[in-house]
Amino acid sequence: MTQWTRGLYALTDAQLMPDDATLIDRCESALSAGIALLQYRDKSGDEGQRERQGRALKALCDHYDTPLIINDDAALAWRLGVGLHLGRSDGSIARARKALGPEAIIGATCQGSLEFAEQAAREGASYLAFGRFYPSRTKPDAPPADLSVLAQAARFELPLVAIGGIDGDNIEATIDAGADLIALVHGIFGHDDPGAVVRRLNQAFDR
Numbered sequence: 001m002t003q004w005t006r007g008l009y010a011l012t013d014a015q016l017m018p019d020d021a022t023l024i025d026r027c028e029s030a031l032s033a034g035i036a037l038l039q040y041r042d043k044s045g046d047e048g049q050r051e052r053q054g055r056a057l058k059a060l061c062d063h064y065d066t067p068l069i070i071n072d073d074a075a076l077a078w079r080l081g082v083g084l085h086l087g088r089s090d091g092s093i094a095r096a097r098k099a100l101g102p103e104a105i106i107g108a109t110c111q112g113s114l115e116f117a118e119q120a121a122r123e124g125a126s127y128l129a130f131g132r133f134y135p136s137r138t139k140p141d142a143p144p145a146d147l148s149v150l151a152q153a154a155r156f157e158l159p160l161v162a163i164g165g166i167d168g169d170n171i172e173a174t175i176d177a178g179a180d181l182i183a184l185v186h187g188i189f190g191h192d193d194p195g196a197v198v199r200r201l202n203q204a205f206d207r
């Protein structure tokens with residue numbers, strides 16, 4: 001597996017990629033340009049679609065040697081043998097760690113809270129996700145967080161993910177504040193050519 005602890009973290013969106021062909025095409029474009037992690041985030045409520053698209057993305061991610069993370073759905077992550085991202089009301093990190101095993105990548109939403117982060121780290125999270133840091137088109141009601149939380153979270157010695165409204169204009173400031181991974185929906189998949197955007201955004205890590 002390629003190093004996943006620093007770089008771009010692309011999250012899918014069923015509105016931006018409404019059918020299987022668009023989803024696979026856009027994800028392949030991002031993967032081939034070089035992302036650290038891909039998250040399948042499906043809020044459609046269509047179980048069959050989630051199983052089918054999850055399996056297709058697993059095959060694609062294996063091809064590019066890039067970890068796949070499933071949002072919310074621990075059972076699907078277990079069936080596919082991939083990583084899992086859990087928010088505050090998506091179930092316990094400790095239970096997911098027990099079910100998925102010591103090697104699985106398990107991420108936790110911490111919003112802007114060091115207390116949430118402390119608990120997730122204790123329960124075995126692989127990374128801690130903070131944000132939203134900027135106005136987000138994908139999740140406008142996500143609680144806002146201040147960038148200063150990233151420097152304070154360095155004490156957990158886990159990869160820190162920043163999320164929410166990140167784009168080419170604010171990515172450098174977000175990395176400089178302490179983010180190891182930059183998670184984006186619109187900033188990657190809101191563009192016709194995700195690969196070109198990924199190449200541009202990756203330059204922020206190479207300064």
Ligand SMILES: Cc1ncc(COP(=O)(O)OP(=O)(O)O)c(N)n1
Pocket residue numbers: 009011039041071072085086087088089090107108109129130139161163183
């Ligand atoms: C990398 C990453 N960070 C945060 C989230 C948000 O998770 P959650 O709060 O559970 O909200 P939903 O994404 O489920 O709407 C995430 N998915 N990924």
Ligand SMILES: Cc1ncsc1CCOP(=O)(O)O
Pocket residue numbers: 131132135136137138139142163164165166183184185186187
């Ligand atoms: C899932 C999630 N959690 C906090 S903000 C957000 C959405 C991020 O999407 P975008 O990069 O389009 O703001």
Ligand SMILES: [Mg+2]
Pocket residue numbers: 071072085086087088090
């Ligand atoms: Mg969730």
